[in-house]
Amino acid sequence: MDLPVYLVVGISNGTLYALMALGLVLIYKTQNFVPFVNGEFFTAGAFAAFTVFKIAMLPYWAAVCIAVLAGAAIGLICERAVIRPLANSHHLSLVMATVGASILLQGMARLRWGDDIYTFPPLLAEAKVTIASVPIAMQNLIVIIASLIVMAVLFGFFTYTKLGRQVKAVSQSLVGAQIIGVNPNRVYRTTWMLSGAIGAVAGVLAAPFTLLYPDMGSEILIKGFAAAILGGLTSIPGALIGGLAIGISETLIGGYINTVFIKISAFAVIMIVLLVKPQGLFGTSSIGRV
Amino acid sequence: MMNRIPAAGIAAVILLSAASIFLDPYTQYLVNLIMSYVVIAVGLNIVLGFAGQLSFAHSAFMGIGAYATALLMAELHFPLPLALPAAGLISAVVGLCVGLPAVRVRGLYLALVTIACLYFFSWVFVHWTSVTNGTNGMAVSSLTLLGWRLDTDAQKFYPLLITMLLMMALASAIMRSRLGRALVMVRDAELAAQVCGINVMQTKALAFAISAFYAGVGGGMFAISISFIDPHSFGILQMVTQFGMVLIGGLSSLAGAAIGAVLLTVLPELLREFRGAEELLYGLLMIVFIIFMPDGIAGFLRRRGWLKATDLGGRAPSRADRAINRKTVAQNPLHESEQP
Numbered sequence: 001m002d003l004p005v006y007l008v009v010g011i012s013n014g015t016l017y018a019l020m021a022l023g024l025v026l027i028y029k030t031q032n033f034v035p036f037v038n039g040e041f042f043t044a045g046a047f048a049a050f051t052v053f054k055i056a057m058l059p060y061w062a063a064v065c066i067a068v069l070a071g072a073a074i075g076l077i078c079e080r081a082v083i084r085p086l087a088n089s090h091h092l093s094l095v096m097a098t099v100g101a102s103i104l105l106q107g108m109a110r111l112r113w114g115d116d117i118y119t120f121p122p123l124l125a126e127a128k129v130t131i132a133s134v135p136i137a138m139q140n141l142i143v144i145i146a147s148l149i150v151m152a153v154l155f156g157f158f159t160y161t162k163l164g165r166q167v168k169a170v171s172q173s174l175v176g177a178q179i180i181g182v183n184p185n186r187v188y189r190t191t192w193m194l195s196g197a198i199g200a201v202a203g204v205l206a207a208p209f210t211l212l213y214p215d216m217g218s219e220i221l222i223k224g225f226a227a228a229i230l231g232g233l234t235s236i237p238g239a240l241i242g243g244l245a246i247g248i249s250e251t252l253i254g255g256y257i258n259t260v261f262i263k264i265s266a267f268a269v270i271m272i273v274l275l276v277k278p279q280g281l282f283g284t285s286s287i288g289r290v
Numbered sequence: 291m292m293n294r295i296p297a298a299g300i301a302a303v304i305l306l307s308a309a310s311i312f313l314d315p316y317t318q319y320l321v322n323l324i325m326s327y328v329v330i331a332v333g334l335n336i337v338l339g340f341a342g343q344l345s346f347a348h349s350a351f352m353g354i355g356a357y358a359t360a361l362l363m364a365e366l367h368f369p370l371p372l373a374l375p376a377a378g379l380i381s382a383v384v385g386l387c388v389g390l391p392a393v394r395v396r397g398l399y400l401a402l403v404t405i406a407c408l409y410f411f412s413w414v415f416v417h418w419t420s421v422t423n424g425t426n427g428m429a430v431s432s433l434t435l436l437g438w439r440l441d442t443d444a445q446k447f448y449p450l451l452i453t454m455l456l457m458m459a460l461a462s463a464i465m466r467s468r469l470g471r472a473l474v475m476v477r478d479a480e481l482a483a484q485v486c487g488i489n490v491m492q493t494k495a496l497a498f499a500i501s502a503f504y505a506g507v508g509g510g511m512f513a514i515s516i517s518f519i520d521p522h523s524f525g526i527l528q529m530v531t532q533f534g535m536v537l538i539g540g541l542s543s544l545a546g547a548a549i550g551a552v553l554l555t556v557l558p559e560l561l562r563e564f565r566g567a568e569e570l571l572y573g574l575l576m577i578v579f580i581i582f583m584p585d586g587i588a589g590f591l592r593r594r595g596w597l598k599a600t601d602l603g604g605r606a607p608s609r610a611d612r613a614i615n616r617k618t619v620a621q622n623p624l625h626e627s628e629q630p
Contacts, residue, residue, distance in 0.1 A: 033398060034398050034401070034402065081577075082577055082581075085581045086580065086581060089580075089584075091398060092342065092344050093580050093584065095344060095398065095401060096344075096533060096537065096576065096580055097576070097577055097580045097581070099530060099533065099576065100530075100572070100573045100574075100575075100576030100577040100580065101573060101577060102573070103527070103530045103569045103572050103573040103576070104569070104570055104572075104573025104574055104576075104577065105573070106566075106569050106573075107566040107567065107568070107569030107570030107571070107572075107573055108566070108570060109566070110566030110569060111564070111566040111567065111570065114566075214566070218526060222405070222406070222409055225402055225405070225406075226406075229399075229402060260417055263413055264409070264410055264413050266406075267406040267407070267409050267410045267413075268406075268410075270402055270403065270406035271403055271406050271407070271410075274392075274399050274402065274403050275391045275392075275394070275403075
């Protein structure tokens with residue numbers, strides 16, 4: 001009886017995780033390390049929308065636009081200030097630097113917003129629709145549709161634009177791309193801005209559910225990791241399927257077993273996948289070169 | 291070349307032990323806390339700096355050590371000199387259970403497994419209420435050592451000092467042993483290490499276990515110093531603090547880890563008033579050090595000749611080395627396992 005409701009909530013959460021995973025996969029594919037700062041793009045998006053909508057009292061669409069711009073801007077700053085100087089370093093340094101950036105941004109958010117929790121209204125206030133006698137919160141539908149639109153836009157970007165194809169080229173072979181005249185720095189800048197913008201969109205969409213506080217991003221980042229790993233870290237459709245799988249499974253676990261397990265189901269997925277099938281469900285298995 | 295820093299360290303220890311009679315309780319408490327963090331940071335440096343494995347689970351192991359120490363003393367009436375190593379061993383066993391499967395996966399994946407592990411244990415500390423007392427935390431019962439009661443910070447100082455010195459000596463011995471050199475070789479040239487007959491998996495797992503042992507003992511010292519265990523003190527901020535200690539002090543340097551521990555225990559105490567300033571400072575320091583001083587304060591001291599350069603990865607790479615490194619890295623931006 002409750003199953004359809006759980007499924008809708010699970011799919012809605014899952015598409016959010018998929019968006020986070022997408023941001024991680026974009027950077028992993030081009031620069032071969034997993035950034036730990038994407039949770040802050042999420043937070044930045046949510047707080048930017050909050051500022052525009054609740055404090056500046058501008059319309060909702062303006063809030064969403066500003067949030068996307070803010071996410072992209074923070075992504076750009078991260079790339080320029082933290083990643084670019086370390087471009088040739090070991091991936092260990094890069095990961096640590098993004099951990100530093102993440103905690104720095106969290107501190108900045110806490111300086112401004114303190115430890116309070118803020119609420120953010122959904123786009124269509126508490127509306128519910130009933131589809132085939134299943135009550136569905138409008139926000140869940142909006143999340144699903146908006147996430148799918150973002151993914152479609154990304155797909156279009158990678159398939160039909162020159163810059164998008166350049167990103168793909170760099171992710172396949174850096175040296176090859178450089179030979180045919182692709183500027184890798186431009187590509188990295190693009191992926192970081194995209195990653196930031198995607199994270200911010202996820203933040204705006206999730207804000208009505210998660211509420212706003214300075215470290216709201218860290219939990220969804222872990223879910224994003226889990227989704228990305230399940231999908232194999234290099235596969236964009238994999239990220240979507242991984243996100244959905246985690247969203248649905250944790251909702252079902254929470255609904256039928258116990259809600260305390262919702263929090264750790266993602267961690268369990270990460271551990272099990274990496275120990276049993278380290279390349280994920282859709283990743284290409286890596287062959288060590290001697 | 292003079293080896294001034296260890297000498298300075300010994301002088302500081304002597305001064306401290308003499309001064310502890312005169313220190314006010316707050317300063318004494320801070321000194322105790324610093325000693326706990328020195329042990330923890332040295333342990334993290336073994337796995338992060340010497341073995342080159344990115345582990346995020348260190349603060350979880352610290353939590354396990356803290357709870358184990360408190361429970362062993364309260365429930366099983368272990369004396370302090372037995373409780374700390376026992377807590378360390380429990381941590382090491384858990385570390386081995388995580389590490390053995392985790393070292394199979396490389397580099398970034400290890401980071402992800404261990405961060406999942408960190409969140410998992412943070413969850414356990416809060417939800418396993420029958421053992422950890424959940425969010426209410428746990429008071430560390432009054433300690434006795436050979437019949438003496440250890441109630442005040444000054445009384446706790448000497449046992450903690452002795453533990454720290456023993457742990458430092460042990461770390462220094464391990465890093466000079468065959469195992470220590472094997473760790474560094476696995477970090478720098480895994481394939482060559484294999485060719486030399488080093489069991490890479492075993493060495494990595496051992497590094498993991500040793501660092502977990504240090505985290506366990508350090509966590510126990512931490513619990514004793516602050517007399518109260520809060521399950522939220524072993525989360526991601528704790529982990530970042532410890533990363534900061536190792537990075538700022540200097541990767542692959544025992545003295546560096548100790549310097550970092552001192553700095554990052556004292557600085558946040560000065561910033562107590564400002565919410566968020568602590569995080570801001572850690573983040574900024576980490577980024578600045580990774581970009582501009584990747585070998586930390588220890589590297590700086592080494593270049594000044596104040597700290598002995600060792601061959602355990604402690605040697606500052608020469609300009610030529612760096613150029614070669616940059617070249618090979620630039621040619622092979624994907625670390626070798628990830629080549630398509």
